[in-house]
Amino acid sequence: MKSRWDDLEALLAVVDAGGFTAAAERLSTxxxxLSRAVSRLEKRLETTLVHRTTRRLDITEEGEAFIAQARQALGTLETAEEALTVRRREPAGRLRVDAATPFLLHQIVPHLAEFHAAYPKVRLELTTHETNIDLIEQRTDVAIRIGRLEDSTLHARPLGHSRRRLVASPAYLERYGTPRHVEDLAHHVLLGFTHLTQLNRWPIGDGRTIQPTLASSSGEALLQMAEADVGIACLADFLTRGACQAGRLTVVLDDATHERHEPIQAVYYRNTALHGRINAFLDFFADRLTL
Structure with a gap:
């Protein structure tokens, strides 16, 4: 395909220069x-485009029509190449990002206005799933995943680590008392997950799996339940930090909680066309995450 465009450019150079010799000098070839390039075109088109003489170059009627369209085609190609170059410099187009609801709400949404101001031509589409998804099946460009990765076909960019802690509201603790030992949890309302049962293995004591008194499939729902004085939840710092700083939640059994840090990574398939958008998104948010 490239040689075909090269042959077109050779023909136009010959026509513009008024002959093969002058064109060869201009192009340093x-x-x-140049003669072979024009001959290839004529053979492919099964027509004569130019009559060659020692003194002048005569363009046939068919050549005139073809050259006019060739100029238009090359102009369109140059415009497309220039637009792509600019697009790579200035990210533009759709970018579909998936993350668990709590991560999206607490780490991405607060910075969206700033991101849009910095990259107004990037059209973000945000989706939420509480479990890992198939990027191709869900037409997703980037997914934020928490925990160890298993799919080695994906490119992964580390974003940080997450630590889980036990939290409850001051009002709940005033009503039911603050647990001082792990064994005290047996007398409390424990909030856990319905589907992500591995998250019901709390990082305390021997890493026991709790039996939730109340459960939800959503970490965000558990956060709201804890803030509403319902019980004790074990949630990631990136989810509870704001509530703890505002005094709506209090960390309990901190000394008995193991420091287990789960990796947080952005995963995606390598795609040259999306490279600029993905890098812009990840570079921007990597500096703003509070994990």
Missing amino acids: STAR
Whole structure:
């Protein structure tokens, strides 16, 4: 395909220069090479485009029509190449990002206005799933995943680590008392997950799996339940930090909680066309995450 465009450019150079010799001098190539390029075009088109003489170059009627369309085609190609170059410099187009609801709400949404101001031509589409998804099946460009990765076909960019802690509201603790030992949890309302049962293995004591008194499939729902004085939840710092700083939640059994840090990574398939958008998104948010 490239040689076909090269042959077109050779023909236009010959026509613009008024002959093969002048065109060869302008392009720092040989007249023989230009002649072969034009001959290939004529053979492919099964028509004569130019009549070659020692003194002048005569363009046939078919050549005139073809050259006019060739100029238009090359102009369109150059415009497309220039637009793509600019697009790579200035990210533009759709970018579909998936993350668990709590991560999206507490780490991405607060910075969306700033991101849009910085990259107004990037059209973000945000989706939420509480479990890992198939990026191709869900037409997703980037997914934020928490925990160890299993799919080695994906490119992964580390974003940080997450630590889980036990939290409850001051009002709940005033009503039911603050647990001082792990064994005290047996007398409390424990909030856990319905589907992500591995998250019901709390990082305390021997890493026991709790039996939730109340459960939800959503970490965000558990956060709201804890803030509403319902019980004790074990949630990631990136989810509870704001509530703890505002005094709506209090960390309990901190000394008995193991420091287990789960990796947080952005995963995606390598795609040259999306490279600029993905990098812009990840570079921007990597500096703003509070994990």
